[in-house]
C-alpha cells in the first residue's frame with residue numbers, strides 16, 4: 561500500500577539518537593509530510609548549550625521555489641533557497657517557566673509545532689521529574705501546556721510586530737503532547753481531558769505504560785478510549801510496522817493518524833510505502849543519508865550513524881558477520897567499503 565491511498569496522517573516518531581537532521585532529510589526525501597526532532601532539553605536551550613542548539617536545525621536547501629516544507633524561505637546561493645522542513649520540535653523538562661523561556665528565545669521560531677514529551681521512561685529523564693513522570697502530576701502537566709500556549713501566543717505577537725510591513729500573519733505555534741497510557745497505571749482518559757482543557761492542540765498516544773518500557777504489546781483499545789474522550793486529534797503510536805497495519809490501527813482506534821518509530825530505522829521508505837525498494841535504491845538511500853550526515857556532523861562523528869547503518873545492513877540482508885563488521889567499523893571509509901559505496 562502506498563501513502564497516496566491513505567486518508568490518515570503518517571508521521572515519524574521522535575527518537576533520541578536517531579531523529580537527527582540527516583535522518584529528517586532522508587524522511588523528507590521519502591515524502592514525509594512532517595518530521596520530528598528527538599527530545600530536546602528546555603534547560604539546555606535556555607543555557608544556550610552548543611550541542612543542543614545544533615539539534616535545532618530545520619532548514620534544508622532546495623532549488624527554486626518548491627521545498628518539502630513551508631514558510632517564506634531565505635536566499636542562500638543564486639537559485640537556491642533555504643526552507644524550513646515542516647518539523648515538530650519535541651521538548652522535555654518539568655519547569656513551566658523554562659518551556660516558556662525556550663519558546664520566547666526565538667530559537668524555535670521555524671518549527672511547525674511544539675511538542676512536550678510526557679512519555680519518556682528513561683531513568684536519566686525520570687530522575688528530574690521529566691518525561692512520563694509528568695503523568696504522575698496532571699496539574700503540573702496542564703500548567704506546562706498553558707505556559708507553552710501563552711509563550712507561543714506572545715512570541716507570535718512579537719514576531720508579527722517585527723514584520724509589520726511584510727504581509728503574512730504569523731500564527732502561534734500549536735502545542736501538542738506525546739504521552740503514554742500512564743506512568744504505572746492507565747490514567748490516559750483523565751490525563752488527556754486535562755491536557756485538552758489546558759489547550760493542547762493534539763495528543764500522540766503511545767499505547768503502553770511508562771513502567772512497561774517497550775515490553776508487552778501496544779494497547780490500541782486504550783488509545784481508542786482516549787480518542788473517544790477528547791475532541792482534539794489523537795495520533796496512535798506503538799508497534800506499527802507498515803502502512804497496511806497503520807490502516808488497521810486507524811480503523812480500530814478512530815485515531816486521526818499514526819506515528820511510526822522503530823520500523824523506520826534502516827527502512828525510512830516505510831514512511832510512504834510498504835514496498836521495499838530494490839538493492840540499488842537502498843544503496844542510493846544509504847549514500848544520501850551518509851552525505852546528509854557528513855554535511856551536518858562531519859565524518860568523525862560517524863559512530864552516531866551506527867544505529868541507522870545496522871538497520872540498513874538488516875534491510876540489505878547482510879550476514880551476521882557483515883552486520884558485526886558494520887557495528888565495529890572504525891571510520892566512515894570502512895563503512896562505505898562494507899556497503900560497496902563509491
Ligand SMILES: Cc1cc2nc3c(=O)[nH]c(=O)nc-3n(C[C@H](O)[C@H](O)[C@H](O)COP(=O)(O)O)c2cc1C
Nearest residue numbers: 573574575576598599738766798799800820821822
Ligand atoms: C531509540 C529510541 C529513542 C526514543 N526517543 C524518544 C524521544 O526522544 N521522544 C519521545 O517522545 N519518544 C521517544 N521514543 C519513543 C518513540 O517515539 C515511540 O513512541 C516508541 O518507539 C513506540 O513506537 P514504535 O513501536 O513505532 O517504535 C524513542 C524510542 C526509541 C526506540
